Amino acid sequence: MDQPRLADWSPTMHHIDQNMQACIDTCLRCYQTCLGMSTGHCLEVGGEHARPDHIKLMLACSETCRATAHVMIIGSRHRKHLCAECADICADCASECERVRDMEECVQACRACAESCRDMAA
Amino acid sequence: MDQPRLADWSPTMHHIDQNMQACIDTCLRCYQTCLGMSTGHCLEVGGEHARPDHIKLMLACSETCRATAHVMIIGSRHRKHLCAECADICADCASECERVRDMEECVQACRACAESCRDMAA
Amino acid sequence: MDQPRLADWSPTMHHIDQNMQACIDTCLRCYQTCLGMSTGHCLEVGGEHARPDHIKLMLACSETCRATAHVMIIGSRHRKHLCAECADICADCASECERVRDMEECVQACRACAESCRDMAA
Amino acid sequence: MDQPRLADWSPTMHHIDQNMQACIDTCLRCYQTCLGMSTGHCLEVGGEHARPDHIKLMLACSETCRATAHVMIIGSRHRKHLCAECADICADCASECERVRDMEECVQACRACAESCRDMAA
Numbered sequence: 001m002d003q004p005r006l007a008d009w010s011p012t013m014h015h016i017d018q019n020m021q022a023c024i025d026t027c028l029r030c031y032q033t034c035l036g037m038s039t040g041h042c043l044e045v046g047g048e049h050a051r052p053d054h055i056k057l058m059l060a061c062s063e064t065c066r067a068t069a070h071v072m073i074i075g076s077r078h079r080k081h082l083c084a085e086c087a088d089i090c091a092d093c094a095s096e097c098e099r100v101r102d103m104e105e106c107v108q109a110c111r112a113c114a115e116s117c118r119d120m121a122a
Numbered sequence: 123m124d125q126p127r128l129a130d131w132s133p134t135m136h137h138i139d140q141n142m143q144a145c146i147d148t149c150l151r152c153y154q155t156c157l158g159m160s161t162g163h164c165l166e167v168g169g170e171h172a173r174p175d176h177i178k179l180m181l182a183c184s185e186t187c188r189a190t191a192h193v194m195i196i197g198s199r200h201r202k203h204l205c206a207e208c209a210d211i212c213a214d215c216a217s218e219c220e221r222v223r224d225m226e227e228c229v230q231a232c233r234a235c236a237e238s239c240r241d242m243a244a
Numbered sequence: 245m246d247q248p249r250l251a252d253w254s255p256t257m258h259h260i261d262q263n264m265q266a267c268i269d270t271c272l273r274c275y276q277t278c279l280g281m282s283t284g285h286c287l288e289v290g291g292e293h294a295r296p297d298h299i300k301l302m303l304a305c306s307e308t309c310r311a312t313a314h315v316m317i318i319g320s321r322h323r324k325h326l327c328a329e330c331a332d333i334c335a336d337c338a339s340e341c342e343r344v345r346d347m348e349e350c351v352q353a354c355r356a357c358a359e360s361c362r363d364m365a366a
Numbered sequence: 367m368d369q370p371r372l373a374d375w376s377p378t379m380h381h382i383d384q385n386m387q388a389c390i391d392t393c394l395r396c397y398q399t400c401l402g403m404s405t406g407h408c409l410e411v412g413g414e415h416a417r418p419d420h421i422k423l424m425l426a427c428s429e430t431c432r433a434t435a436h437v438m439i440i441g442s443r444h445r446k447h448l449c450a451e452c453a454d455i456c457a458d459c460a461s462e463c464e465r466v467r468d469m470e471e472c473v474q475a476c477r478a479c480a481e482s483c484r485d486m487a488a
Binding site: 051052055056059 | 405406409410416417418421422425
């Protein structure tokens with residue numbers, strides 16, 4: 001089945017413009033990447049990838065992205081503060097994943113989310 | 123910015139195959155549609171759209187889709203039960219949204235999610 | 245069944261001290277109050293209580309409390325930023341609920357959460 | 367600060383009776399125990415406690431409890447199905463935690479939640 005892109009399907013939700021929809025997509029992608037890689041990659045690989053601080057950062061980043069997307073989808077004016085915090089934790093998670101290596105997918109998702117959230121928070 | 127589709131970005135998460143990724147995408151889309159339309163459309167339109175039972179069903183459907191996607195992303199074997207329940211609530215939400223009218227986007231997202239989750243639960 | 249208080253049951257989770265546990269409890273209580281009252285009280289009462297901006301603020305406050313508790317439970321160092329943001333949205337939600345009236349329970353839960361999160365963020 | 371028990375603070379939310387409130391409390395406690403112990407105990411202890419399947423089960427159990435509580439708080443009629451599924455995954459998680467040993471707190475929280483959710487699903 002051909003999946004339409006998330007950005008294509010919300011003409012009725014006029015409280016969500018194109019920029020915000022792109023940020024929601026980026027947050028949900030980062031949420032999924034951090035959660036999926038921490039459980040499906042880092043725990044399997046072990047060693048430094050399975051260190052508590054690394055897994056905890058990825059899970060906290062994942063939850064922050066998830067909640068930030070949620071507050072944007074609701075259309076709340078408080079999205080700016082959450083976007084600012086989300087940009088911070090994503091930037092930290094990207095640096096940490098780069099240091100640990102073999103986490104390129106997560107580095108990219110976190111960088112993209114940090115940039116998108118920083119713009120949204122401005 | 124051109125957004126890659128969610129289905130394209132997880133080569134490393136080998137616990138998630140293509141079918142499951144499609145189901146995750148469908149769940150996250152239904153989550154977003156139900157949450158976004160309940161707050162950005164139904165509450166604005168008022169009348170039958172803002173009836174407590176309608177809003178509550180949409181919020182419960184939204185949360186069920188969100189949790190079902192989450193459990194699939196983690197790669198848990200318990201996804202089948204949640205997918206079965208998700209298919210049920212999405213089918214109910216689709217019927218209710220069809221009855222209320224002017225909710226075509228939500229009807230479609232719920233139908234697609236019900237079908238995808240039913241396949242995954244099989 | 246006699247329910248032990250949340251604060252009593254986590255001797256093994258040594259990354260969560262008593263102050264943090266109290267803040268987690270307060271966040272989860274505010275999450276539940278905002279979510280439960282928006283659907284079980286405000287939508288039923290209607291009028292100003294069911295205005296989109298009021299419901300959206302309550303749902304966004306609820307989600308922020310939920311995510312803030314989550315990040316504390318994980319034991320992430322990023323909890324401080326989320327606690328600061330949570331204090332802000334809870335203070336706003338308390339003021340708005342006070343203005344709308346007949347929301348005393350929510351005003352109190354939001355005030356307590358704002359205070360607890362502000363301390364945790366310090 | 368003396369924390370009132372969660373069960374004491376929702377007189378206004380008349381869609382939530384005492385039995386349901388007890389089940390919500392039990393779910394939120396199990397959510398917190400599974401999430402907090404997987405990150406603050408299992409990952410630290412390592413060995414069998416940090417095996418991917420164990421962590422994934424605990425995270426999936428945690429999310430299922432969280433979503434089940436959420437749907438009850440909303441007051442949705444779909445709570446029964448989620449409670450049934452929550453009882454299943456909690457029973458599995460209790461058995462697995464018992465097998466792994468040194469997880470008594472989690473065994474108890476999961477058992478209590480399985481029992482409470484089974485009653486609610488009946």
